[in-house]
Amino acid sequence: xxxxxxxxxxxxxGLVVFLDPSGGWTTxxxxxxxxxPDELAAALAHGKAQHxxxxxxxxxxxxxxxxxxxxxxVRLRERIRAAGPTVPxxxxxxxxxxxxxxxxx
Amino acid sequence: MYRYDEFDQDFVAARVAQFRDQVERRVSGALTEDxxxxxxxxxxxxxxxxxxxxxxAIPYGTLDARQMRMLAHIARTYxxxxxxxxxxxxxxxxxxxxxxxxxxxxxxxSVEMHAIQTSGNCIRNVTADHFAGVAADEVxxxxxxxxxxxxxxxxxxxxxxxxxxxxxxxxxxxxxRAAIQVHDIGLHLKKDENGRPGFAxxxxxxxxxxxxxxxxxxxxxxxxxxxxxxxxxxRVYNLSGRRDNKYKAxxxxxxxxxxxxxxxxxxxxxxxxxxxxxxxxxxxxxxxIRAYFDLPPSVRPREDGAAALAAARAADPxxxxxxxxxxxxxRVAGHVAATVSLKPIGGTPGDATAAQMDAVADLAxxxxxxxxxxxxxxxxxxxxxAEADLKAVYDxxxxxxxxxxxxxxxxxxxxxxxxxxxxxxxxxSIPIAQRLSDRFGDAARQREIGELKIKISGxxxxxxxxxxxxxxxxxxxxxxxxFYQITLGGSGAExxxxxxxxxxxxxxxxxxxxVETVVDTYLAQRTGPDESFLAAYRRLGQxxxxxxxxxxx
Numbered sequence: 001x002x003x004x005x006x007x008x009x010x011x012x013x014g015l016v017v018f019l020d021p022s023g024g025w026t027t028x029x030x031x032x033x034x035x036x037p038d039e040l041a042a043a044l045a046h047g048k049a050q051h052x053x054x055x056x057x058x059x060x061x062x063x064x065x066x067x068x069x070x071x072x073x074v075r076l077r078e079r080i081r082a083a084g085p086t087v088p089x090x091x092x093x094x095x096x097x098x099x100x101x102x103x104x105x
Numbered sequence: 106m107y108r109y110d111e112f113d114q115d116f117v118a119a120r121v122a123q124f125r126d127q128v129e130r131r132v133s134g135a136l137t138e139d140x141x142x143x144x145x146x147x148x149x150x151x152x153x154x155x156x157x158x159x160x161x162a163i164p165y166g167t168l169d170a171r172q173m174r175m176l177a178h179i180a181r182t183y184x185x186x187x188x189x190x191x192x193x194x195x196x197x198x199x200x201x202x203x204x205x206x207x208x209x210x211x212x213x214x215s216v217e218m219h220a221i222q223t224s225g226n227c228i229r230n231v232t233a234d235h236f237a238g239v240a241a242d243e244v245x246x247x248x249x250x251x252x253x254x255x256x257x258x259x260x261x262x263x264x265x266x267x268x269x270x271x272x273x274x275x276x277x278x279x280x281x282r283a284a285i286q287v288h289d290i291g292l293h294l295k296k297d298e299n300g301r302p303g304f305a306x307x308x309x310x311x312x313x314x315x316x317x318x319x320x321x322x323x324x325x326x327x328x329x330x331x332x333x334x335x336x337x338x339x340r341v342y343n344l345s346g347r348r349d350n351k352y353k354a355x356x357x358x359x360x361x362x363x364x365x366x367x368x369x370x371x372x373x374x375x376x377x378x379x380x381x382x383x384x385x386x387x388x389x390x391x392x393x394i395r396a397y398f399d400l401p402p403s404v405r406p407r408e409d410g411a412a413a414l415a416a417a418r419a420a421d422p423x424x425x426x427x428x429x430x431x432x433x434x435x436r437v438a439g440h441v442a443a444t445v446s447l448k449p450i451g452g453t454p455g456d457a458t459a460a461q462m463d464a465v466a467d468l469a470x471x472x473x474x475x476x477x478x479x480x481x482x483x484x485x486x487x488x489x490x491a492e493a494d495l496k497a498v499y500d501x502x503x504x505x506x507x508x509x510x511x512x513x514x515x516x517x518x519x520x521x522x523x524x525x526x527x528x529x530x531x532x533x534s535i536p537i538a539q540r541l542s543d544r545f546g547d548a549a550r551q552r553e554i555g556e557l558k559i560k561i562s563g564x565x566x567x568x569x570x571x572x573x574x575x576x577x578x579x580x581x582x583x584x585x586x587x588f589y590q591i592t593l594g595g596s597g598a599e600x601x602x603x604x605x606x607x608x609x610x611x612x613x614x615x616x617x618x619x620v621e622t623v624v625d626t627y628l629a630q631r632t633g634p635d636e637s638f639l640a641a642y643r644r645l646g647q648x649x650x651x652x653x654x655x656x657x658x
Contacts, residue, residue, distance in 0.1 A: 011132065013202035014157035054134050057152060075585065077524060080533075081154050085525040087453060087535050089199075090187035094458055094506060097451055 004035040005064050005071055006047045007078070008056035016081055017056060018071075019043060025056060029082045030070045035061075106169055106476065107252050107397040109217045116259070117214045120221055124148045125207035132204065147227070149220030150206055154528045159198045159206060160223040161213060165233035165251040165275070166194030166479040168218075170466040173477055175216045177462035183209050188462070190447060190455045192519060192570055193272070194232050194479040195223055199526055221259065226267045228258035228339070232274045234282045235480035238398055239442045239488045241434050245302055247277035247294050249395040250331060253386065257332050264339050268346035269354035271339070272311075284481060284597035286310045286319045287573055289356045290338060295325070302328045308338055308368065309360030312567035316603045317357040322369040328391065330376070333384040337376035341368065400437065401474040401489065407439030410492030417496040424499050426548060427510040432495070439492050444512040445485040445502060450546035453535050454520040455483035464505035472498050483519055484512065514551040515559060515624070516542045519570050523563030523580060524587075530563035532580025532587040537561055540617045545624070554624060557638045560595075573597035575639050576623060577604040578616065589616040593623065593650055594642045605647060608655050619654055626653040 006019040010027075017025035018032035023046060026032060035043050040061055047059030063074040073079045080086060088096050109117070124144070131141040145151075149160040161176070176196055180188050183205050184198040191197055201209060213219055222229055231251040238246040254273055258264065264271070276283040277294040285291025291307035304326045310319030326334050342356045345363070360368050418425040432441040445465055447455050457465075465485055469477045472494040478486035490498055502508035511517045518541060521527065523534030538561055545551060560574030564581075571577030577592035588610035595604030611619045624638075626649055631641045642650070 009152055009156070012204050014152055014155075014200075016155055051138070054132060057138055076582075076587065077154075077531075080524055084155060085535075086533060087525055087539065089453065089456065090185050091458055091460070093187075093453060093456065094461075097449060098506065100451065 002037055003064050003066065003071075004037070004040050004043075004061045005032045005073065006035065006040075006043045006059055006061055007032075007081075008047060008051065008059035011054050011057050014057075018082075019047060019059070025050070029073075032071050034064065034066055034071055106167060107164070107248075107394070113217070114214075117217075117219045117221075120148070120219065121207060121210045121214050124210060128203060128207055143225065145203075146224040147221070148206075148210065149223035150203070151224060152528070153199070154524070154526055154530075156200045157203050157206070158526070159201045159209065159220060160191070161196050161198070161218060161220045162223050162230045163194050163196060163218075163479050164255050165231055165237070165248045166235050166481070167233075167237075167248060168477050168479070169475050170470040170477070172216045172218055173462050173466035173469065175212060175218065177459040177466065179209055179212060180459040180462065187456055187458045189453075189522065190457065190479050190483050190485070192481050192483060192521075192568060193230055194235070194481055195230055196479070197522075199522075224270075226269050226271075227265050228254075228261065228267075228271045228273065231255050231258070232272070232283055232288075232481060234276045234278055235478040235482075235484075235486050236282060236433065236442055236488065237277060237478075238400065239433075239435050240278050240280075240282075241436055242280050243278040243436075244295055245277050246395070246398050247275040247283075247292070248398050249391065250292065250294065250304075250328075251275050252394055252397070253331065253391070254335065257335070257384075264343065267339070267343055268348045269351065269356075271342070271356065273335070279599065281597075281599040281601075282480075284570075284573065284601075286599075286601035287312055287316070287570075287597055288319065289342075290335060291319050292331075297325055304328075304331065306334060306338075308372070309357040310601075311355050311357040312570060312572045313355070314352060314565040314567075315355075315358065315361075316567070316572040317361060318601050318603065319357075320360055320365040320368070322365065322372060329386045329388070330380055331386060333380045333382065334372070334376050336384055337372045337379060340375050341371045345371075401476065403474055404437050404440060404489045406437055407491050407493060410439050410495070414492045414495055421496075423510070423548075424496060426552070427499055427508055428495065430510040430514065430552075431512045432490075435489065437489075441490055441492060441495065443487045443490050443495070443498065444480070445487060445507050446509040446511055446517065447484050447507075448511055448517050448542065449506060449509050450511075450516060451539050451543045454518050454538050457485075461505050461507055464501065464507065468498055468501055482517065484517070510548065511551060513556050513558075515545045515554050515557040516551060517558070518542060519558070519560040519574070521562050521569035523561075523569075527563060527568075529566055530580070531565075531582040532563050532589065534561045534563040534569055534578075534580060537578060537580070537589065537613075537616060541620060544617050544621060553634070554628065555634060555637055557624070559620070570597060571595070572603050573601065574604060575642070576620060578620070581610060583610070587613050589613070589619075591616075591619060591623065591654075593647060594639065596639060600639075607647060607651055622653050623650050626650050
């Protein structure tokens, strides 16, 4: 059976959020509500209402699996969107490179 | 450098106030997302894969230390401590909160910067040769004309809702470092037989899903007619460009479908109608703008650096390699223009931390006559450095992690943000660039390979310019997996060409080996070190590369 998450961006700061079991939104994938197909329409309707209430922007559903109790989006795009860039950035990137070049862990 | 006058300052301040009101109305519910989206885009605000993204204009890639420090301040205060310099000489911040963007724009306005027309279907930031005003092969500095075009195109009421975005690039040199032939309008500043300045006008170039080399529709346009002629081009496009299909809406499609001769006829007809009107450039106004771009008076011929520079180069081979690779002659004796590479081995192309931006600003102030450039190849440039100061500049760049000696070499890779940041992307670009950089990072090997431009895009929109890469890499998604298609033989320079697809794509695991196979084939078959990759490819054709990659047919 296919499983789903409802995701959007938070209006105020744009960060990726997922619908949680209480009807709120979480930035943590682990806290997302995993939605069965027969519950999806109602979850999306709630998302649309939250869009209209200016909490989130453009909610949509994504397909997911669940591994060790944690949702794992099926598409690579959505996995990256949930977890952030796959490469370090900013100072962390700079420090990682310096460490790699100097041979320190 | 150009300085805002009272009109400019009021205009930008008014725009900040207007956008602040629009954000407040969006948050209060007075504006829906559908209503707000085109307004935020007009101010450079996208909603990307992870967050909002703010694209800030750096007109023709020129800025001063104060402006660079402001970018560092914004990175540190409102974002996550870094920014990304783009292939259109702009900078993008990847994590700003919508509620803080009006404050960011107000801070930018305080140093004569903005984000207007960095998105949307309008005339975008005008780009120019990053060695403008410096290069030995230059007829004249193209930036005064880029500035005139900026003033003409900013909120031009007729061209705010074009069929699609519109990009203009200007070069003043024979060697095209501004990629003018893959722009909607490309302008090549030259002089006629009487020494009068004017332009060869190219129209209808572009990349994206339908790459096209621009057509030269006029060999010489007198300087005074610059705006009327561009207005005529824009009018023809605005009237006849397609609005029913965004993938066929760029002027390149109109030029292709209408034909070069007919487009030329239509533009010339419209131009003839308007050329004697209000857009004729007064000579005094051209001179007034040009004066802003005069070399700083403190850049005077110097003879005091050559001996010290030679000694320093002899004593430090890495410095010697950096001077050889990252500096070019300046038209004023005793000076060079120095490329500050944003392509550290294994790093993210075009990214700079706030600390690095501050470091470069310090160098510009202390040794660079307060001027900086951003190149469309995603590097920074200190355009006026005395030879006598070069070692001190280099030492500070080493401390800041900015002294990679790879300008124009195989690790000087252009890459779009790709699927790590971009909502449109199908595949990641940055990790491929990093792995290629690591694979070819050895300094001696890079020098042996010589000039070789790798350009990587994470989708067919081609923001990473893969179509004009000597080796282009296009990321695609196939059955949920990332694959990478190789094109060969592209060029964005004066010998512009669109790269040819060499064959089936390669998996993430295979792509770096595949590029190495291409490079090894080149090294084995070139006539000698003086034959560049592009020259060898044009002589040999695709066959040996194809055979090396896929085996004999």
